[in-house]
Amino acid sequence: MPSLSDAFKSVPVQCKEPDISSMDEVPELYLWPQENQQALEENIGVNIPVIDLQHGVTSRASAGSVIELLRAAYEEFGVFQIVNHGVSQQLLERVENQGRRLFSLPLDQKIKARRSPDGVTGYGMARICTFFDRLMWSEGFTSIGSPLEHAEKLWPDDYQDFCETIDEYDHAMKDLASKLMSLILESLGLRQRDYSWGGDNCAALQMNHYPSCPRPAQTMGMAEHTDSTFLTVLYQGSVQGLQIKRSDGMWTVVPAIPNAFVVNAGDLLQVLSNGRYKSVVHRAVNSIKPRLSFAYLWGPPLTAVIEPAPQLVDSKHPLLYRALNWNEYLVVRAKHFDRALEFFRNVQ
C-alpha cells in the first residue's frame, strides 16, 4: 500500500532552504514581476461566504441552509470560511505557539529536520518552488500524522509539547474534514455511503511561516496554485495574506477572521463533482507583519478510485475526467503542476 510520502519519490525536488528571517534587504531572487502584484481595490464588495457550522453539523433541522450556502460558495468561489466549527480557540493558540516556536529556531537547527529531496515531510521551502524562477518569501514544515521523527531532531530534549499539540490538532482536523466532506457530498446530492472507500483518508499538515518582509509589495509568500486535495482546511490566524483568484481573473482577499477556518475546494473535488466545484486558485502575499498559516490537506485513501459522480454526468454535463487515484494524481502533479488535471481529461 503506497503512503502519501511515496507519491513524491518519482520527482525529487531540491529547494534551497531560505534564510530570510534575518534579512533586512530583499535579494534580487525574491523580487517578483509587478504583474503579480495586481492592486486589490477591485475586490471591494466581493464577500467570501462565512458559514456558521454550529447547527449545520450537529442538527439536521438547520442543515438545509448550511448546505445551500456551501453550494453557492463553491459554485461561485471554490472557497468559504467557517465559524463555530467546534475546534477550541485554546487549541488554535497552542498550535500557533508551537508554529512560532519552530520557525524561530536558528536555520542551522531547522535544517536538521529538512525534507529530503524525494520526501514530503519535514522543514523546507514549499515544494512548488521548482515551478517558479523567483523564490518565495516563506518557509514551511510538513507532517503526516505524528511529527515525532522531525521534532526529535529540532528539540532533542524537549519535543513532547510540539508532538502532543500537533497530534491533537491533526485529530481535530481529521474529524472536521470528514464532517465538511459529508456536507459537500450532500450539497452535490450525493450519498455519504458511496464515498467511504473502506480505508483511512490520507492527509498532511502544512505549517507555513511568512517572515516579516521589508518589501511586501515586491515579493510573493506562496505563489498561485491549487491544492491537490478534496478539500483543505486552512487556519490563517489574525494576519491577512491569503488571496483567491476569481473566475474573472481578479484576485480577492480572504479576510482573516478570528478563530475561523478557510475551506478550499481542491483538485480531487473538481474531478468528483465533474467540474461543478472548481478547485480554487490561491496564493499568499507577504506583509510587514510575520504571518503563520496551517493548511490541513485532506484527501481519500491513496489508492481509492476517484471519478466524476455518475449522478453529475448527463447530456448537458458530459464526463470531464477519467477515473484516477490520489497516488497517480500526485505523481503527475509533482511533474506537471498546474497542468496535471489536463492529463486526466476524458477524451471521447
Ligand SMILES: O=C(O)CCC(=O)C(=O)O
Ligand atoms: O498561507 C496561506 O494562506 C496559504 C497556504 C497554502 O495555500 C498552502 O499551504 O497550500
Ligand SMILES: [Fe+2]
Ligand atoms: Fe494551498
